[in-house]
Amino acid sequence: xxxxxxxxxxxxxxxxxxxxxxxxxxxxxxxxxxxxxxxxxxxxxxxxxxxxxxxxxxxxxxxxxxxxxxxxxxxxxxxxxxxxxxxxxxxxxxxxxxxxxxxxxxxxxxxxxxxxxxxxxxxxxxxxxxxxxxxxx
Amino acid sequence: xxxxxxxxxxxxxxxxxxxxxxxxxxxxxxxxxxxxxxxxxxxxxxxxxxxxxxxxxxxxxxxxxxxxxxxxxxxxxxxxxxxxxxxxxxxxxxxxxxxxxxxxxxxxxxxxxxxxxxxxxxxxxxxxxxxxxxxxx
Numbered sequence: 001x002x003x004x005x006x007x008x009x010x011x012x013x014x015x016x017x018x019x020x021x022x023x024x025x026x027x028x029x030x031x032x033x034x035x036x037x038x039x040x041x042x043x044x045x046x047x048x049x050x051x052x053x054x055x056x057x058x059x060x061x062x063x064x065x066x067x068x069x070x071x072x073x074x075x076x077x078x079x080x081x082x083x084x085x086x087x088x089x090x091x092x093x094x095x096x097x098x099x100x101x102x103x104x105x106x107x108x109x110x111x112x113x114x115x116x117x118x119x120x121x122x123x124x125x126x127x128x129x130x131x132x133x134x135x136x137x
Numbered sequence: 138x139x140x141x142x143x144x145x146x147x148x149x150x151x152x153x154x155x156x157x158x159x160x161x162x163x164x165x166x167x168x169x170x171x172x173x174x175x176x177x178x179x180x181x182x183x184x185x186x187x188x189x190x191x192x193x194x195x196x197x198x199x200x201x202x203x204x205x206x207x208x209x210x211x212x213x214x215x216x217x218x219x220x221x222x223x224x225x226x227x228x229x230x231x232x233x234x235x236x237x238x239x240x241x242x243x244x245x246x247x248x249x250x251x252x253x254x255x256x257x258x259x260x261x262x263x264x265x266x267x268x269x270x271x272x273x274x
Contacts, residue, residue: 036225043268055230055231067229070229074228075219078224082212082216082219084177087211088170088177088212091208092207093192094192095192130178134188
């Protein structure tokens with residue numbers, strides 16, 4: 001009986017190791033998911049990978065890349081809101097409209113993720129768009 | 138006729154100056170609204186104050202303080218999401234629940250704004266809460 005429990009335990013441990021390998025081998029996931037999360041939480045990257053591996057089955061480990069690209073786009077949009085002060089300027093003080101803010105956010109995210117412009121340059125484009133709108137009489 | 142136009146113009150200019158004075162004299166608005174927005178947009182603080190003064194009537198200039206406190210709470214919550222990676226961890230990857238994330242965000246915002254804890258310390262409390270949740274089996 002204790003042998004079966006041992007085999008089971010070993011199976012779970014091996015599966016976890018294999019899932020961690022799948023996740024670790026994906027360069028995109030490493031650079032754009034695990035390392036940023038580890039930095040935000042001040043955790044070890046290996047610990048972060050283990051958390052994901054424990055949470056996900058094998059199929060989900062392979063699908064994580066596609067999903068992460070969507071997540072990256074969504075989360076970057078929120079970062080743009082903070083970095084450009086859109087939260088204040090648009091949502092609370094209405095100095096520019098929601099439609100204008102959506103357009104600017106989208107433009108910055110696309111510039112950076114699709115056209116590979118460095119984030120600060122993409123942000124600068126967005127900043128110029130806001131300033132232009134704000135200065136329109 | 139041109140005299141009336143001149144008087145009108147002068148009235149508008151004077152009103153603008155007075156509104157700018159009202160806004161500029163409010164220490165809270167300066168420190169927590171105009172300066173952060175000026176930094177985010179890399180604009181001159183005076184320009185930012187002028188934008189608000191142009192947009193607002195006198196009553197709204199006086200009401201801005203109360204409104205700004207709400208805005209500050211809302212926008213800080215979004216910054217916490219970014220700084221703690223809640224956007225990834227909760228919204229996209231579901232490693233913690235939405236209720237847990239709401240609670241952590243609220244705790245950090247209150248610690249900083251109501252209990253005047255330095256932002257990084259408040260953030261650290263939130264970080265510890267997340268790590269505890271993530272490590273629970």
